[in-house]
Amino acid sequence: MTCEMKRALQETTLAAQDSLAVPAAGSQAAGGRPGWDGDTGDCRRTGLPGAGEGTVDIPEIGQANFGIMNMNPNEFVHSLERTVCSKEEQDNAILNMYMERKSLVLQFLQSDLSPQLLEHHHKKVELLKKCYYYIEVLPSHVILRDQNRVLISTDIFQIIDPWRLQRMKKVARTQTEIQLVLLTDLLEQLQRGREELACYVGTSDVVTFLSEWESVMQKLSELSELMNKFLSLQVPGKLHAKHRLVSHADLKGTRIPNIKLFLRTKMPVMFDRKESVAHKNWAHLKWFTENQESPFEQYELHFRLLMHGTQTDVVQRGIVAVSSNTCVVRDLLPDRSYEFTIRRAETYTLVYETWHDIITLMTVNSAEDSSTCEPEERGDRRSFLIFST
Numbered sequence: 001m002t003c004e005m006k007r008a009l010q011e012t013t014l015a016a017q018d019s020l021a022v023p024a025a026g027s028q029a030a031g032g033r034p035g036w037d038g039d040t041g042d043c044r045r046t047g048l049p050g051a052g053e054g055t056v057d058i059p060e061i062g063q064a065n066f067g068i069m070n071m072n073p074n075e076f077v078h079s080l081e082r083t084v085c086s087k088e089e090q091d092n093a094i095l096n097m098y099m100e101r102k103s104l105v106l107q108f109l110q111s112d113l114s115p116q117l118l119e120h121h122h123k124k125v126e127l128l129k130k131c132y133y134y135i136e137v138l139p140s141h142v143i144l145r146d147q148n149r150v151l152i153s154t155d156i157f158q159i160i161d162p163w164r165l166q167r168m169k170k171v172a173r174t175q176t177e178i179q180l181v182l183l184t185d186l187l188e189q190l191q192r193g194r195e196e197l198a199c200y201v202g203t204s205d206v207v208t209f210l211s212e213w214e215s216v217m218q219k220l221s222e223l224s225e226l227m228n229k230f231l232s233l234q235v236p237g238k239l240h241a242k243h244r245l246v247s248h249a250d251l252k253g254t255r256i257p258n259i260k261l262f263l264r265t266k267m268p269v270m271f272d273r274k275e276s277v278a279h280k281n282w283a284h285l286k287w288f289t290e291n292q293e294s295p296f297e298q299y300e301l302h303f304r305l306l307m308h309g310t311q312t313d314v315v316q317r318g319i320v321a322v323s324s325n326t327c328v329v330r331d332l333l334p335d336r337s338y339e340f341t342i343r344r345a346e347t348y349t350l351v352y353e354t355w356h357d358i359i360t361l362m363t364v365n366s367a368e369d370s371s372t373c374e375p376e377e378r379g380d381r382r383s384f385l386i387f388s389t
Contacts, residue, residue, distance in 0.1 A: 098206045105201050113194045125183050130268035132344050133176045133352035135169055138260045160245045172239055172351040179233055186230040193223045236263035267291050269342050271359045278361035282330045287342045298345035301327050306337040335365040
């Protein structure tokens, strides 16, 4: 109990005692005041206790009705202590609620929307922009009867209408472009939402944070939905054909199974910059893909001579078709810069590609070239060398 509370209790107790005390002798005038004989100075017997006859009972503290003091001192003190404790408990409850909710938001920002995770998704989107996209038709083969009624397995592309397939390839390209734009936009929204939420948590006081909790929860829900949509768009989707790709009139009543179209991706091809080197009049190029694809993949290696290190005045260029991941380009000019570009060979099902890896190498002059033997090549190699002035 504080000093002020003790002092207030003492003053209230003294006031109660003074108001209930018996009047002293001579404090009432003669002339019929009860209990007092003006002639003799003795108390008269008036039915009230007088001097020398009984005592006046002074009410004990707590027996008189004094409003807020209608309780004993201990109960009053305990009531004040309960009020103080109730306020402290309320403040502690509010603080605990604030810490729990703040921890929930911080956990979301550090796990589901962490800077490391967003950076990973950013690299994934940049990789998808460099990928090759193909249209895939399932089933790949169908069983048909030939003129002798013999069942034969036929490639699906042999019975698909070429014009209708070209139209579906345009649809697939448009869908791929839209998908990549959406991925970029969703990732920007996620990054911006994380910055706004982190700033709000770091700058809001307890009262503001708790009063806006419903808005915070709505923001968390929106960001979760954006992340789910972003993840679903990373996987190429199904293509919906409005028209049949196969004309039943050309199949003479043969039943064709339901044909489904999908988008399929292949990883970009990138040069191995440590293994790709140029010598006096030849260069050795090596490339790779992240998923280590089949060695039978077909590639095209483009090269051209750059005059004085610029991309103008091309006087020598060529294309080499390769079925492995290495290639040796011969008949180059010494002490010149060449630009090499690697890409996948174009196929009938390719619908989208926009990026190719490029490397620039400079051949050495005769005095600096220490290599006289060209490495043995692997795989099939077909070259087309073009000279122009």
